[in-house]
Every structure is written in structure tokens, then in C-alpha cells.
Amino acid sequence: MIERPETAVPSIAQRNLEGYVGFANLPNQVYRKSVKRGFEFTLMVVGESGLGKSTLINSLFLTDLYSKDYPGPSQRIKKTVQVEQSKVLIKEGGVQLTLTIVDTPGFGDAVDNSNCWQPVINYIDSKCEDFLNAESRVNRRSMPDNRVHCCLYFIAPSGHGLKPLDIEFMKRLHDKVNVIPLIAKADTLTPEECQLFKKQIMKEIQEHKIKIYEFPDTEDDEDNKLIRKIKEKMPLAVVGSNVVIEVNGKKVRGRQYPWGVAEVENGEHCDFTVLRNMLIRTHMQDLKDVTNNVHYENYRSKKLAAVTCNGVDTSKSKGQLTKSPLAQMEEERREHVMKMKKMEAEMEQVFEMKVKEKKQKLKDSEAELERRHEQMKRNLEAQYKELEEKRRVFEDERANWEAQQRILEQQKLDASKTMEKNKKKGKIF
């Protein structure tokens, strides 16, 4: 036995087995368990309408997710950017896959496209938040993973370079989700144009420091060669079709033109097979891992840091309060109570002020009323005096009149008396 030299760092010594133990069966156990559980994958497709997103999804998964009965978002014209998700359960070889396709109809279609990426960002954040809440719950039995694992961004085949909208969108989303840029409708471009276009796009992506999804290097040399070949072909130029056409006796999926048939699965025609292999056959798990370990962790640390920072969580726009450690809760409660007290004090103040105001008003109106009362009284008195005056005058007049009447009566009496006397005295001649 060769003496192993003692190294300063404690290393795990490698030992050879002398018999069959059986833990080589571990992968099978994992396999069986995963198969029973089934897999989940969420794929988001973003791009202007008419770039063949729905067709590509149908081609990738060889089913008609968008069929005539349920027309995809492309057939409906949207006024604002919507985010729609459709869930499909597909089975192959005993393995179940719950596939969620998130579509963004209306993206980039309006005349003014500022902030058309906002609904997309909100959607991705809300899914991460759901997962965070599910993770922080006490009962974590079922944790459905609805986070967006991969975002396919469709670039229009102009042949020149990226549009300002493409650059803005990718810059904002590259640290929230795995972005894989694709050249849509690649049968528009001749091979030379395609090469130039790809080079131009990669140059611009590096210029703007956009981090698209990177294929990880494996230890296997063979695989590395393949991966390097794939990296050279980025961004992938794809053509989608689910229509089967006969070419030279063979049945292939492709697009029939008067000048030939563009085959979807032909590596020389487009990079569809590369995309499919990469997305489904080899790197699906890696996409999920990167989402979990990188993007989700970024989101989580940002979110929790914002909460611990100043007690006021600006991103807490959703109704649900995240459960933070108890100390956090205490502090929050204290904050809350303080806030309530402050509000109460303020309300009292306001109330006082209002009461004062009202009192003042009442006083004013009272004074006003008094004044008017006075005035009215004075008016009345004046009138009264007038009336008195009038009455006196009237009385005087009456007295006069009565006196006159009496005089008249007296005169009359006198006259009658004299007539009597005259009658008596002298018998009329």
C-alpha cells in the first residue's frame, strides 16, 4: 500500500470497493421518484405579433396548443399588452410534463411602446413572490413551481441589427429570467444574410452588456465540443411549422413555397433542431436550476433586503404580508402602533381645529343676529313712536271734532230753545 502523503487540507479519501454495495442504484431511485412526481416547466414567449411564436410552440412540442377551436392570442388584436398563460399536461414514455406557456400578445404592437415590458416584469415578479410565500409558509407540503424558467425572445428578421425595443426589453429582463434570443421566420434570410445578422446581434448584445442564457461547460470533452458549436450559432434562427409535406418521398415538416420546401428539422435550413434539443432534451433541468439558484435568489435577496432595510417595504404592493422572523414582526407591530398613535393625534388636532372654527362661526352668527335684533327693535320703536304720534294727532282731531260737534249741538239746542221760546212767547202773528 502506498503511503498517501498528508496534506494540510483534509481531503475526502477515495477508496475502492471490494464488492457490490448497491448505491449505484441511487440514480434509478431518483429517476423513479421524479417520474412519479412529474415535471413542471414554464416557458415564456415574447415578441411582436406575427413572428410565428404560436407556430413555434406547436412545432416544439408537436401538439396543437393553439388550434382552430382555441385560437391563440395572435388571432386577436390587443390594445394593451396582456400576459396569458395556458397549461398543458403532456406525457411521453411514462414521464409527465406540466408545461405552462406564457404568451404576451400585444407586445410591441402599439404606436407607443414605452413600458410595454412592464406587464411582463410584473408577471415574472409575481410568480417569484408566490414561490417565496409558499416557501416561507409553515406547511410546505405542496410547493408548485410556477416561476418562469425560460423566456424566448423573438427578434424580427430585419437583417440589420437589434431594434431599440429589443435592446430595452432584454436589458430589463436579463437578470430576472433566462433570456434566449431567437431569430424568428428565419426562412426570410439567405445563409449569408443570416450569418451577418447573427454576428451583428451578438456584437450588439455584448455592447449593451446583456446577459443571455449561457450554456454551462461540462466536464465531458465531447459535450463541450457540441456546446461550443451551439454557442457559435447563437442566436438561433428558427422556422416553425406543424404541416407535414412530402419531399422526395419522405414526409417532413416544413413550409411549402413555389420555389421549394423549407424543412423545419433540417439542420442546414434552420436551427430548430438545435433549439429543441437544447431546450427539451439536454438543458431543461439546467434552465430550471439556473432559475432557482440565480434569478430566484436574486429576487429573494432583493425583496428581503428591502423589507429589513427601513421597515417600509415599497415592493409590498400585493395584499399578502410576507412572514418575516418574529423580531421583524415585533418591530413592524411597534411601527404600526406608532403610526396609529400619530394618526390619532393628528386626527385629534384636526378635530380641535374644526371645533374652534365652528365655534367662531357660531359666535359670529350670533353677534350678527344680535345686531339685527337690535336694529329691528329700533325700527319697531321708531314705528311705534310714529304711530303714537299719529294717534295723538288723531285724538286731538277727534277732540276738536267732538268739541265742534258739541258746539254745534249746543247751537242747535240753543236754536231750538230760542225757537221754543219764540213759539212760546209770541204767538205767531
Place this chain on the structure above:
Amino acid sequence: MSEAVMADAMVSPAVGGPYVEKAGGPVVDFSYVGIDAILEQMRRKAMKQGFELNIMVVGQSGLGKSTLMNTLFKSKVSRKSVLATGQEKIPKTIEIKSISHDIEEKGVRMKLTVIDTPGFGDQINNENCWQPIMKFINDQYEAYLQEEININRKKRIPDSRVHCCIYFIPPTGHCLRPLDVEFMRRLSKVVNIVPVIAKADTLTLEERDFFKKKIREELRANGIDVYPQKEFDEDAEDRMINEKIREMIPFAVVGSDQEYQVNGRRLLGRKTKWGTIEVENIAHCEFAYLRDLLIRSHMQNIKDITSSIHYEMYRVRRLNENNTVVARANGIPEHHLAAHEM
């Protein structure tokens, strides 16, 4: 004169020249006045003067506008060929660049001006991206008007008015975008618009037909009148020809300035791994129809409509603004005057 002709005929009866039919019968045509010789005079004059044509191309970057111009006139007339910039950067605002060329074919000279609009529809916010273009078109009308009302005006006013505007629709295959509808609605009132589906090699034949039908429906629904306009058909013959064209609008075109060998012939086309698209083959794309419309059959008509209808509308409006006497107030339909916007 007749004796001389007779002598000619007797000397060389086997001459297969232009007078051979007069050899046997009456030589002098008393009823021939010679009015139809005016066509020959006009032709000679037009050839001496030469023609002017101003075409404007509008569309998002990367739709093949410059390539199509090169293909139409079979020479490098586009902005890119002349200015030869290395990498195309999308400009931040819309620029209007016009390049003029003198081209000649069979003795007929033409001054062709291609007006390019880089930056149209490329920004994130494309509100009012049509305004610089409308301003340019109206400026050209203004320049012509100023020349016209000059006291000492030139014998031939240089015509820089935009005769035709080719609008490139991206081949989405679904329907017109709001930007397309907005632009065409406003510009169909000041200039002849010819919409084309760019990069039509993206669409299969069924998709192409469906797309065209959708576009025609939308144009009708929005009241957009593209060239050839229905209301300017002069007689039944015109209407018949134009109806056929209107059924094919918008033309699905593919442009190319590279030649390839197909079946022993050298043709303009695009070579892909699954076949070669021939630009001038009607079964492949409708470039030939567009070329015939713009150059071979309707060029004069386009210019006439620009000068007699669009320019006149502008002129009426302008002169009314200045409160001067309007020379030709009659003959112009009311709804045209009302429907304008600057």
C-alpha cells in the same frame, strides 16, 4: 408627289418598304390630314425634355426598401448604395434623405429621385412619426406653388413633388398594425400611396392570400384610399384595368440585386438552401406587377393625379388661407377640402 411615288414603284416593285401597299392602289390619300402626326411630335419633345419621377419609400428598417429600389430600376439608386455606410445604425429621429439620379433607356432620359425615410417606426415610441414626412411632402408642394405664383416664372418649373409613396408592410401574416393604419390614413389624403408587402418570401401562398384579404378589409374599414383611387377612374376602360389592380393590392414583393444562374439563365433572385426565389417570376412574387404599375403602365397617371388633384387641393387650401382669389374653386369636391389635416 404622286408621280414620284409611282416612278419609285415602277422602278423597284419588289421593294418591301413602307410604300409597298401604295404601289397598286390610289397613291394619294385625300382624306389624310396628318393630325395623328402630333403624337410623333409629342414623343420627340418628351424625349428631349426628359421625365421626372419622385418616389418616396416609407417603412421600418430592415424591410428591404433600398434593395427594392435597386431592383426596380436595375441600378444602384438607393441611399445605401450611394452613401455606402458600413453598419446601419437606426437614427434617433426620422430623417428624410433624397438622392437623385439621371438614368437613360433607349434615348429616354429620366431624373429619378428616391426619397428615403430612415428611422420611421423604429423607435419605442412612434407617436407622430408621420409628421416629418407630411411636412416634407407639403414643403415640396409649397416650393412648387411659390414658383408658380412668381411673376417671372421659369418655363419649366422643377418638379420636386412626391409623386408616389411606397409603404412597406411587414409580413406578419395577420393584419395591419396600428402604426400602419395611422400612417396610411393620414398620407393617403396628400399623396398617392402604394402599399406593398415586404419580404414576401416569408409567406406561403395561402398565408399570402389570407394576409392580403385581411389588409384589403382593413383598408376599406378605415376608409383608406390607396392608389389607384376609385374616385379618379375616368372611364370604363380605366375602371376595368384599375379594378384588376385593386384586387391584387397590396403587392407581395421580393427584392434582390444579385444574379443567379437558374435553368441556364441569369436571373435576379435570392438563393436559399431549399430553392432560389426568382424576383421576376410571377409565380414566386408580384414584383413584376409592381414594376409594371409604377413604370410601364401607370407612371404618367400617377404624375397626373399628383399634379391635378393632390397639388390642387393643397393649392386651394393655401390660397384660401392667404385670402386671395381662388382661380379654380369649382371642380373640386367638397369632402376633399373638409377631410384634410396638416
